[in-house]
Amino acid sequence: SLINTINSITSVNLDSFSPEPSIDGKGAHGGYCGPAVKPIALSMVSEIARNRETHGLPISGIGGVTTWRDAAEFMALGCGTVQVCTAAMTYGFKIVQEMISGLSQYLDERQMSVADLVGRAVPNVTDWQYLNLNYVTKAEIDQDLCIKCGRCYAACEDTSHQAIWMKEGRVFEVNDAECVACNLCIDVCPVENCITMRPLAKGEVDPRTGKTVSDYANWTTHPNNPMSQAAE
Structure with a gap:
C-alpha cells in the first residue's frame, strides 16, 4: 500500500513563534497529506508496478485521491484498489460515490473494463535517459480561447526562454525560433487547452536549431553524452 503521510511542519505562528498547530506553546512534526502528495504517490506506485521483482504484486494506491480522475491515474499506473482519506475527511463519504460514477462513465465511454485500465500506463513510464531527445514540439x-491574462508571457519572459511575444492589444504569440518546449506556459495557463504543444514531423526543420528533426535517439547514445561509446 502506497504511500503514508510525510513528516512536515505546515507553518509557524509569527506571534508565538511556535509551529502550528500549537499545544501549550509547542508544536511538532505532523503528517502532510492530501492532493500535494499525489505526484509522489504516483511515482512510488509506478516504480513498484514496473520493477521486475515487484511487478504483478497487488498494489493499493493512496495519496491525494480526490476525484475519479485521480483514482483512474492510480489504477492506470498499476493499482488494483485505491484508498481515500483526506478527501473523505474534507467532503464526506459521499465523495466516493461521485468517484465511482465518474470512473464508470469514463470506462463506459471508452468501452473499457476496470481490468483494462489497471496498469495501462505502466509501459509508458521510462527513465529520463531513454526519452527521445529528437522529439521536438x-x-x-489558441487565440480564440486566450483570455489575455499574460501568465504565459510573464513565465516565459522572466524564467524561461523569452519565446512569447506580446503584441498590440495583448495578443500573445510564440516565437518558434526560441521555444524549447519546456511546457511552462501550459502549466501556468488557467484555460484548459488554450496552449498546446505541436510536434514537428520527421524531416521538418526546427526553427530554433536549424536542424532537421531526425529519428529516435536517447541520452545513452547521444553525441553530447561523453559516455555514449560505453553505453549499452
Whole structure:
C-alpha cells in the first residue's frame, strides 16, 4: 500500500513563534497529506508496478485521491484498489460515490473494463535517459480561447526562454525560433487547452536549431553524452 503521510511542519505562528498547530506553546512534526502528495504517490506506485521483482504484486494506491480522475491515474499506473482519506475527511463519504460514477462513465465511454485500465500506463513510464531527445514540439496559443491574462508571457519572459511575444492589444504569440518546449506556459495557463504543444514531423526543420528533426535517439547514445561509446 502506497504511500503514508510525510513528516512536515505546515507553518509557524509569527506571534508565538511556535509551529502550528500549537499545544501549550509547542508544536511538532505532523503528517502532510492530501492532493500535494499525489505526484509522489504516483511515482512510488509506478516504480513498484514496473520493477521486475515487484511487478504483478497487488498494489493499493493512496495519496491525494480526490476525484475519479485521480483514482483512474492510480489504477492506470498499476493499482488494483485505491484508498481515500483526506478527501473523505474534507467532503464526506459521499465523495466516493461521485468517484465511482465518474470512473464508470469514463470506462463506459471508452468501452473499457476496470481490468483494462489497471496498469495501462505502466509501459509508458521510462527513465529520463531513454526519452527521445529528437522529439521536438512547439507551443501554440489558441487565440480564440486566450483570455489575455499574460501568465504565459510573464513565465516565459522572466524564467524561461523569452519565446512569447506580446503584441498590440495583448495578443500573445510564440516565437518558434526560441521555444524549447519546456511546457511552462501550459502549466501556468488557467484555460484548459488554450496552449498546446505541436510536434514537428520527421524531416521538418526546427526553427530554433536549424536542424532537421531526425529519428529516435536517447541520452545513452547521444553525441553530447561523453559516455555514449560505453553505453549499452
